[in-house]
Amino acid sequence: xxxxxxxPQNLTAQEGEFITINCSYSVGISALHWxxxxxxxxxxxxxxxxxxKKKHGxxxxxxxxxxxxxxxxxxxxHPRDSAVYICALSGGGADGLTFGKGTHLIIQP
Amino acid sequence: xxxxxxSPTHLIKTRGQHVTLRCSPISGxxxxxxxxxxxxxxxxxxxxxxxxxxxxxxxxxxxFSARQFPNYSSELNVNALLLGDSALYLCASRFAxxxxxxxxxxxxxxxxxx
Numbered sequence: 001x002x003x004x005x006x007x008p009q010n011l012t013a014q015e016g017e018f019i020t021i022n023c024s025y026s027v028g029i030s031a032l033h034w035x036x037x038x039x040x041x042x043x044x045x046x047x048x049x050x051x052x053k054k055k056h057g058x059x060x061x062x063x064x065x066x067x068x069x070x071x072x073x074x075x076x077x078h079p080r081d082s083a084v085y086i087c088a089l090s091g092g093g094a095d096g097l098t099f100g101k102g103t104h105l106i107i108q109p
Numbered sequence: 110x111x112x113x114x115x116s117p118t119h120l121i122k123t124r125g126q127h128v129t130l131r132c133s134p135i136s137g138x139x140x141x142x143x144x145x146x147x148x149x150x151x152x153x154x155x156x157x158x159x160x161x162x163x164x165x166x167x168x169x170x171x172x173f174s175a176r177q178f179p180n181y182s183s184e185l186n187v188n189a190l191l192l193g194d195s196a197l198y199l200c201a202s203r204f205a206x207x208x209x210x211x212x213x214x215x216x217x218x219x220x221x222x223x
Contacts, residue, residue, distance in 0.1 A: 004151075033212070041146075041197045043214035086151055095165045096142045096154030097201075097212065 002027040006087050006100035014108055019074040021103045023087030026068065031090040033097065034061050034072045036083045043086070046072070077107045111136070113202050113215035121221045122190050130185045130218045134202030140164075141183040142212065143175060144199040152199055158183055159205070187220075195222045 003026040013019055023032070034046040047054050047061040049070065054061050058077075063070040074081055084104050088097040114133045122128050134141050140159040144152035157165035158177035177183045181202075187194055197217045203210040 035214075041199070041217040041219065043152075043199065043201075043217075045211055045213060048211045088151075096144065096157050096167065097152075098154070099144075099151030101151045 002089055002098050004098055004100040006103050010104045012106045013077055017077050019077050021072045021085050023070045023100060025089055029089045032063055032070050033088040035086040035088055038083045079107045079109050082106050113200055113213050115200050115215040115218050119219045123223050124190055126190050127188045130198050132200030132215055133182045135213055138202035138204050139181050140203045140205060141177055142201045143185045146197040190222045192222050
């Protein structure tokens with residue numbers, strides 16, 4: 001079973017700060033997903049990575065397959081970025097995603 | 110195009126009852142997965158269906174069952190409800206049952222068992 005560790009669990013920062021959230025896993029994967037969940041429950045897919053780096057607006061996601069590690073970066077953070085950010089893994093089978101416990105991010109104005 | 114839809118949005122049941130949750134995938138998506146998210150935890154995989162067949166099952170008791178219909182919509186059934194079944198139930202759809210397909214999540218059904 002793949003173990004997913006996210007850090008930090010909670011993060012409070014000031015508006016404008018550069019944010020980094022980390023995800024480490026124990027077993028090889030097919031793809032890694034970064035997801036955003038707002039209060040009320042809805043989950044939005046931010047990125048799906050199998051190698052390298054992806055950028056969308058102020059969000060950047062990187063993955064190092066050899067080190068089994070991924071990071072999600074938020075540049076010029078804004079209060080509307082406040083949410084829970086979840087790392088999830090796709091294995092090779094049909095067993096759905098394996099989720100981390102999430103990082104609760106609060107951006108203060 | 111509509112996203113993944115789920116119904117109902119909220120539900121309150123008592124112990125021992127059964128419940129049926131519904132999910133309609135994005136048009137053209139043939140795979141539906143169900144997840145349970147207990148408060149404060151990450152979601153846990155329950156089932157995956159593709160082309161009306163069960164393709165994967167998580168570590169949940171037989172009280173949990175699901176099916177997928179010819180139009181690719183899906184139902185999750187839970188029998189003999191326990192207090193511990195109180196959770197947000199999420200449905201996700203994707204085009205095919207392959208790991209590198211992006212999953213799109215519905216808003217969830219919040220089930221409270223009293």
